[in-house]
Amino acid sequence: MNFSERSHAFIAARFYVRLTETFGEQGRRAFIHATQYYAGQRGRRMAQRAIRDGKELTFETYQQYGEWVSTPESVEGECSNLTEIASYAPDCTLRISRCPWHAQFKAMGLVEAGIEYCRHLDSAICRGFNPYLVYDVPQTLHESDCCIQILRGANFPEGARYEKKREYLRPFDYHCAHSYWSYSEVFAAVFGTEGERVSAQVLEDFRAEYGPAMADRLAEFRGTNFNVCD
Numbered sequence: 001m002n003f004s005e006r007s008h009a010f011i012a013a014r015f016y017v018r019l020t021e022t023f024g025e026q027g028r029r030a031f032i033h034a035t036q037y038y039a040g041q042r043g044r045r046m047a048q049r050a051i052r053d054g055k056e057l058t059f060e061t062y063q064q065y066g067e068w069v070s071t072p073e074s075v076e077g078e079c080s081n082l083t084e085i086a087s088y089a090p091d092c093t094l095r096i097s098r099c100p101w102h103a104q105f106k107a108m109g110l111v112e113a114g115i116e117y118c119r120h121l122d123s124a125i126c127r128g129f130n131p132y133l134v135y136d137v138p139q140t141l142h143e144s145d146c147c148i149q150i151l152r153g154a155n156f157p158e159g160a161r162y163e164k165k166r167e168y169l170r171p172f173d174y175h176c177a178h179s180y181w182s183y184s185e186v187f188a189a190v191f192g193t194e195g196e197r198v199s200a201q202v203l204e205d206f207r208a209e210y211g212p213a214m215a216d217r218l219a220e221f222r223g224t225n226f227n228v229c230d
Contacts (some may be wrong), residue, residue, distance in 0.1 A: 080100060099147065
């Protein structure tokens with residue numbers, strides 16, 4: 001078993017369950033905040049690399065500096081992202097009818113967790129990248145036949161395709177560890193030792209699902225500064 005989009009979704013889903021079971025509505029709000037915090041870090045790393053490369057922080061650059069592409073596991077499992085571009089300008093509108101995160105949340109029976117995660121994630125990544133860009137997510141695949149994401153004022157040329165820079169992609173052990181430790185940081189700040197206990201429980205949930213080697217790999221990233229690019 002390898003790290004993938006689905007193990008990444010598993011971490012968020014189990015945090016949502018543990019938080020809401022322990023703290024109720026306060027836990028749900030903390031989960032949303034932590035998702036935005038995690039996503040903002042991703043966006044800021046993208047921006048740092050782009051600035052280093054002399055690029056403007058536009059939607060075109062945003063498309064090129066994302067840190068992940070579909071894993072072989074999601075492609076072979078026929079749950080990789082399936083995206084249609086419904087419009088290019090003035091707004092770029094994406095319609096996503098298949099997604100491995102959706103597949104994982106659904107398989108776990110945690111649609112509510114998926115709604116909260118996906119409603120806030122991409123807009124927060126974009127704010128971290130450039131807070132002056134507007135990225136709307138009016139509906140998600142968890143509650144509709146597709147996820148709709150709108151890049152306001154992108155003004156892409158008709159038929160434009162922007163390939164991600166492969167040198168800036170990061171493997172999913174990194175992404176999973178980033179998710180786990182960023183969420184853990186927030187919950188310790190909000191809930192103190194009780195928050196730390198939730199994070200320890202989620203790591204054990206992960207260990208039970210994916211085995212000790214993958215859980216130990218997450219632990220190896222403790223202390224990593226996810227706010228800055230490498």
